[in-house]
Amino acid sequence: MIDYIVVGFGLAGLAFVDKLENNNKSYTVYENYSEKSSRVAGGLYNPVILKRFTAAWLASEQLQLALSVYKGIEDKLGESIISELAVLRRFNSVEEQNLWFEACDKPILDRFLSSELVRNENDALDISFHYGKVKHTGRINVKRMLSLYLQNVEKKKKLMKESFQYDQLVITEDFIEYKGIKARNIVFSEGYGVRNNPFFNYLPLIGNKGEYITIKSKRLKLEEAVKSSIFIIPLGDDLYKVGATYNNQDKTPNTTKSAKEELQSKLERFLKVDYEVVDQEAGIRPTTRDRRPLIGTHPEHKNMHIINGLGSRGILIGPYVAEKLYDHIEKEKLLDKEIDIKRFEKL
Known part of the structure; x- marks a missing residue:
């Protein structure tokens, strides 16, 4: 009997597996490399929605936790995956510059937006106006991080490189069993692949x-x-x-x-x-209509869970929702209503 089977290993799966590792939980990962959104991502972590100059959802809380998690992963992998990288927002008009200054005065944004405009000095770029600079930004080498982490999982003989066959899953009151492996819980972190999952494909994941x-x-x-x-x-x-x-x-x-x-x-x-x-x-x-993740426990099977719907901000959101789901399963903590899949129970 192991503690967890984890199906899928993008940013959500990695964050949850890392949480399991840090808490000495036993697990097996199933990954078929069919979903690529995490691996092709640009890798920027940026706490601001730059189209509208607004703070991302729970930006401060998620940024602090994410950087702590990724630094811990760096230590495990023995390789640098985080690099500080300034983000400059190109303005298209004086009006946009004025809107930037207004945003700088908002308490939720003042720590993230610099009120000093940046002049373009790169002749390769035609920038008619100034830049606005976002603070506390950088880049995660996501593809490298996922690859190295999976290599470590494989070395520990905890990786199955195959597609998950849902019809071979046996569900009991106290555990689940899959191809001879018994686990107390199963967590699906399949990204857009959840559309093929008969247990969770009722959830309104758009893609x-x-x-x-x-x-x-x-x-x-x-x-x-x-x-x-x-x-x-x-x-x-x-x-x-x-x-x-x-x-x-x-x-x-x-x-x-x-x-x-x-x-x-x-x-x-x-x-x-x-x-x-x-x-x-x-x-x-894996996007949702309400722009919130899909986290929680299946309405009928108490040992079956999901972590999904991270959208385009998986780098920041992943560690946050992994912690929330882990505490929900292991410590019976209630999930916030805005991320709990119970909000779609009527479906």
């Missing part, structure tokens, strides 16, 4: 496709992440991640020519040097 391109430009020489209608994120070695698109109609995993053209069109509005597209990636973000 939003995001595509990134990676460009190479020796003349750009950008050391900060720049946010306009898209992000330009420096990766080193003259490489930059550009994105992302938002498409809630196309739910296929493939990259598209239209997304590439959209990103290049937006990029070329202010990028004035030559570049080459060297890669393109796509993933389906």
Whole structure:
């Protein structure tokens, strides 16, 4: 008998497994690498919604916890995965600059927004107005972190590289059993893959496709992440991640020519040097209508749980909801109504 089976290993699955490791819980992970939204993510942690100059949901609380968790993961992996990276918001008008100053005066935002505007000094970019600078930002190398962490899980013989077959799950009052493995609990962290899960596919997960391109430009020489209608994120070695698109109609995993053209069109509005597209990636973000995660216990099976719906802010939200779900299962703490899947029980 082990403590947990965890199905799926993106940002949500990693955060929950790390919580299990830190509490000496036994577990087995099932991962088939079919959902890619975490692995293709830009990796920025940013406490501000830069389209509207508003604080992200529980920004301060989530940021503090997330950085603590990722620093702990760095220590486990023995490799740096966190890098401080300034985020500059490109203004399109004087009116936007004035709105920025108004936001700086709000108590919830004053610690995150700098009231000193930044002048563009990069000749590769056409920036008519100033930048606004966001504080307490950086980048997590998500793809590397997930890969190294899974390697460690595999070395401990706790990883099954296969698709989960729901019809082979045996549910009893006190435990579940799957292919001879008995566990006290099972946690599904499948991202958009939950649509195939017969136990939780009633939940209203929408799914939003995001595509990134990676460009190479020796003349750009950008050391900060720049946010306009898209992000330009420096990766080193003259490489930059550009994105992302938002498409809630196309739910296929493939990259598209239209997304590439959209990103290049937006990029070329202010990028004035030559570049080459060297890669393109796509993933389906697990998004919800109310923009809140899907956390909790199945209405009929007390040892079956879910952690999902992190959307486009999984880096910050993941550690927070992993802690909430763990305390809900192990300490019988009530979940906040805004994240508890009980809000969809009528479905």
